Amino acid sequence: MNIALxxxxxKKELMTQFCIAYCGILxxxxxxxxxxxxxxxADATGLDIVKFLSGSQGGDQQIGSMIxxxxxxxxxxxxxxxxxxxxxxxxxxxxxxxxxxxxPAATNIATAEALIHALERGDLDWRDIVNPKK
Numbered sequence: 214m215n216i217a218l219x220x221x222x223x224k225k226e227l228m229t230q231f232c233i234a235y236c237g238i239l240x241x242x243x244x245x246x247x248x249x250x251x252x253x254x255a256d257a258t259g260l261d262i263v264k265f266l267s268g269s270q271g272g273d274q275q276i277g278s279m280i281x282x283x284x285x286x287x288x289x290x291x292x293x294x295x296x297x298x299x300x301x302x303x304x305x306x307x308x309x310x311x312x313x314x315x316x317p318a319a320t321n322i323a324t325a326e327a328l329i330h331a332l333e334r335g336d337l338d339w340r341d342i343v344n345p346k347k
Contacts, residue, residue, distance in 0.1 A: 214286040214332065217276045218246040218254060219268060219307070224291035225250060229257045231291075231322060235329050236260060242332075245279065247272030273303040280310040287332070288318040289325045 216239065220228035232239060232254045244262040246254060251264035266272040279285045288311055292304050304320070311318040317337065319325035331337055 214242045214337065215279070215284060216242050216244050216287045216289065217279070217285045218244060218250055218262070218289050219273060219276065220247075220250045220291040221268070221293045221296070223293040223296060225253055227322060228289070228291045229253050231289075231325060232258050232260065235326075238329055238333050245276060245285065247276065268303065273307060277307055277310050280307065280314055280316055283314060285316055287328060287337070288316055289328070290318065290320055291322070291325070292320050 218228060218232070228250055236258045239258075239260055244254075244260055245251075246262050246264055248264050248267040248270070250268075251262040254260060255262045255264070265275040276285065276288070280288065288307065290304060290307060308318055308320070310316070317328050317331075319328050328337070
């Protein structure tokens, strides 16, 4: 599966720790991330991550484009709800795209863990039926 990782400044350490904890599962999938998040996670885990621009420079939109083209199968976006004013439109846009294209999305660690465990069990294979790859 293609998994996108995005985290806002206050959540970058949490995303890094999450990826360290689930490195074994994540290593079996293709990872994409906004620039700073991707660099931090790759440096901490050694995971191979396709890095886009930083979120503020358009990385969120690059990932959004991949979601719209059915090239992302899961989005993990750790968003800071206490400082949402700057990022709120980007998050809302990405989540709308996920809803339109049936992409499972997690905005917090509890949901991200549920998705990662479902991924490990093979419970997310239904995406191949709903959105077949060409």
